[in-house]
Amino acid sequence: MALRFRRRIRIAPGISLNLSKSGIGASIGPRGAKISVGSRGVYANVGLPGTGLAFREKLNKSGGRRSTSALAGAPSAGKILEQQLKTGGSAAARVRVDENGEVVITDDDGQPYDETELRVLRKYAGEGMRDLLQQACDRLNADLSALATVHLDTLPPRDTPVFQARAFSEPEPQRWTRLKPTLWCRIWPPAGRRLEEQNEQRAGQYAHAFSEWEAAARAFNEQERQRRKQETELVLTSLDAMANVLEEHLGEIPWPRETNVSFDLGDDASTIAIDIELPEEDAFPDVEYNLAAKQAKVSVKKVASTRRRMLYRDYAHGVAMRVLGEIFHRLPTVQVALVSAYMPALDAGTGQPTESYLYSVLVTKPQWREINFQALADIEPPATLERFELRRKMTKTGVFKPIEPFDVEALASCRAQLID
Incomplete structure (x- = not known):
């Protein structure tokens, strides 16, 4: 953040x-x-x-x-x-x-x-x-603004693996410069010996620092080599590599609020099921800061409940877009994705923890291609998910009612229809 x-x-x-x-x-x-x-x-x-x-x-x-x-x-x-x-x-x-x-x-x-x-x-x-x-x-107000714009960095789909190399960030140690002897060092031997000791010490410190830097650079380059192999080769055949790639890149997203994502890849690497645990609405900012019209003063105002619900609605759907973008961009073999979002809740009958699902959506890769990823600023995430097979009970003001999410059978059926 x-x-x-x-x-x-x-x-x-x-x-x-x-x-x-x-x-x-x-x-x-x-x-x-x-x-x-x-x-x-x-x-x-x-x-x-x-x-x-x-x-x-x-x-x-x-x-x-x-x-x-x-x-x-x-x-x-x-x-x-x-x-x-x-x-x-x-x-x-x-x-x-x-x-x-x-x-x-x-x-x-x-x-x-x-x-x-x-x-x-x-x-x-x-x-x-x-x-x-x-x-x-x-x-x-940045946190408040980010809730409605989480989808703006959604990635387009790809059919071939993509790899973005990273540069080694640690700078090379600065080379040492030899201390030059003064006139006093030339005429007074003890001073000359102290100067030589200082030069030897500086040379040793530089050699040690450079050796450590070189070792760190080699380790980093080896990690990059393994990451390249995982993201360009293994991701096409290994479910473990696919899971590692997706987990790493989802973890790098700076979510405005803590958002947990879990997923399960199908046996043939062409399907994936994702569960998104959304934060509760109470975890969202409830105040907004505004500069006075003519004075150097700042007012703090409560965010209206309706606007807060609409921001939550946009965030809940924007997260699904961002996750789907990572899936179809990072995992070329995936053709169908099932995304379901829920909030933690307590069962009214038992008082035990449970999940209250807000929506569940099935998306195929061909359908995902129809989005204009150059115009994400003009897109409304709730309307985008309506283009796919969607289960959702939501009012116009963003009030959700619990739904029954799609199951893995529905995911398999969607995959079969795509093949046919």
Whole structure:
């Protein structure tokens, strides 16, 4: 589920915004002249581009960002900040929105700005901060949005095995550089011997690191060779290889909510039965974050029950599409798939755990080919499953009633009809 990204957005001359999952930073000021504001103080940074020369001076000599305002007759931290921004300086700021919708703006050291400083920041970078708050809302709403879009990465069917090679991710150890002797090492033998010992130690450390890296690379390449053989050769004849391939790739899917999939391959490798254990509706997000129209504030609203049911409906059917895509893409010999989805429940008569099936669908590979996989964004998963042999009792607002799923006899009958 985790998303990791870092993006740098330029919003105006002298103003740039840094966006990452851990927070948002703003820097205001031209190249070569910046101001850093942190809990350890306010620093002016001035450099001469192209020369490598730079100057750094602490502006509030007596301590942290707010200590200046505590001195008798000294300007407030807000005044200092505004003066620096007016004269081309910069201010570092992080914007964070918590789960309750509270907006927290801090410096790079995590110290919150006071109200006067916040007014200055809104004055000079108000629109940029609103954009960042909207990005924060989008991140908080990501789980909610993902429920209706789980089908967008559904794969098309293939008749030949497919293999995607993976690169060895561990970088090669950096080669060591020999320390050069100084004049003192040349005229003082003990210093020369210490330098030589350091060089030998560095050479040994590099040799050890490179040996470990080489061994890890060989092991990885061997795993890739075996995986290639399994996914391009054995997958055509071995049920165990088919199960391994499908299990591995289903496990790599970043499901928005925990979703368990179990399957059983037929003896002739042309059929497969899949059971999907769906999460309960209560496990889905029930709040949504929205940015206020004109203020840098975030509101938290409950998701309407009808909309929540519709999201659950889309997720329940989207999961089936995603699983069917993996089957017909990874397992070339499979011609018919039976997918049944259920939620855990308690038997009303015995109180024992049982399954409440929401739908059951039989899909053949020729039928699956009829989907336009280039237009998945325009597809509604509930309507897609209706194109196949489907058992389902569902209202227009996404309320499911239990059904009796197809059995293996129905799967075998569907396979026989396909052959005929």
